[in-house]
Amino acid sequence: xxxxxxxxxxxxxxxxxxxxxxxxxxxxxxxxxxxxxxxxxxxxxxxxxxxxxxxxxxxxxxxxxxxxxxxxxxxxxxxxxxxxxxxxxxxxxxxxxxxxxxxxxxxxxxxxxxxxxxxxxxxxxxxxxxxxxxxxxxxxxxxxxxxxxxxxxxxxxxxxxxxxxxxxxxxxxxxxxxxxxxxxxxx
DNA sequence: CTTGGGATGGTCT
DNA sequence: GACCATCCCAAGG
Numbered sequence: 001x002x003x004x005x006x007x008x009x010x011x012x013x014x015x016x017x018x019x020x021x022x023x024x025x026x027x028x029x030x031x032x033x034x035x036x037x038x039x040x041x042x043x044x045x046x047x048x049x050x051x052x053x054x055x056x057x058x059x060x061x062x063x064x065x066x067x068x069x070x071x072x073x074x075x076x077x078x079x080x081x082x083x084x085x086x087x088x089x090x091x092x093x094x095x096x097x098x099x100x101x102x103x104x105x106x107x108x109x110x111x112x113x114x115x116x117x118x119x120x121x122x123x124x125x126x127x128x129x130x131x132x133x134x135x136x137x138x139x140x141x142x143x144x145x146x147x148x149x150x151x152x153x154x155x156x157x158x159x160x161x162x163x164x165x166x167x168x169x170x171x172x173x174x175x176x177x178x179x180x181x182x183x184x185x186x187x
Numbered sequence: 188c189t190t191g192g193g194a195t196g197g198t199c200t
Numbered sequence: 201g202a203c204c205a206t207c208c209c210a211a212g213g
Contacts, residue, residue: 042205051205061198078206079195085205099205129206170205 001155006147009069009088013096014179016088017043020098021183022160024106027135028151034111034135036103036125037157042168043179044085046095050173054095065095070147073097074132074139081129084137086146086154101169101180102126105134 001024009016020041027034044052044065053062053075064073065087073085089096103125105112112124112134125131132138137152146153165178 044205053205056199059199075205076197077204079197079204081195081206083205101205123207127206133207168205 001157003147004070004154004156006068006070009086009147010090011088012090013045013088013093013098014043016086017041017098017179018163018181020086020100020154021163021181022158024155024157025100025103025135026153026155027108027137029111029136032108032111034108035106037106038100038102038154038183039104040100040102040126040180040182042099042101042181044097044099044168045089046093049177051168051171051177052095054097058095062095064143065097067143068145070145072137072141072144072146072152074137074142076139077129082132082138083128084132084135084141099128100131101128102182103131 020038023038024035025038046054049055054065058066061075064071069087071087073087074082076082085097085099087097105125109121115136116133125134141152144152160183162184164182166180167175167178168180
């Protein structure tokens with residue numbers, strides 16, 4: 001399956017968030033492979049987006065959002081969890097990233113369950129921190145180039161069907177921006 | 188089914 | 201010192 005090239009990510013963050021639906025995220029740990037189809041994303045932009053980590057200025061935490069597109073922005077939140085984003089923006093703005101919120105498991109479901117300490121696949125990867133747990137993504141992947149890497153990358157996937165746009169989850173500002181995108185799973 | 192609170196610590200003001 | 205781009209479980213209807 002073909003790897004998404006850097007230029008895939010060099011468009012408006014909101015556009016890339018929609019286009020990532022249906023794409024495949026792949027994680028290799030040693031000889032084992034975990035993968036899944038992206039089903040929910042959120043766009044976070046720069047100075048026009050009060051809900052974004054990059055809204056105010058560049059800091060130690062958010063600096064990846066200002067770096068080259070196609071890299072990973074991983075942050076630690078609520079004292080225990082990581083969330084995984086892909087840096088994406090057009091050339092007119094300084095920062096932007098797409099949060100990957102949910103996937104449909106493909107390969108390595110057993111490994112995901114083990115990583116999440118679960119006995120079944122219920123609610124396995126339907127949330128941003130559940131995804132990073134299942135895929136063993138941590139701060140060590142901060143800034144990783146997803147277009148040139150063996151252990152974590154994104155490829156072409158399936159045709160995305162209908163897209164549902166909603167307010168983003170877990171924020172209190174900019175609720176008028178419908179930048180949460182979900183792909184309906186029926187064929 | 189829905190609601191509410193606890194866990195837990197880095198980051199920013 | 202407050203705030204989190206969260207998750208999980210227990211209690212109530």
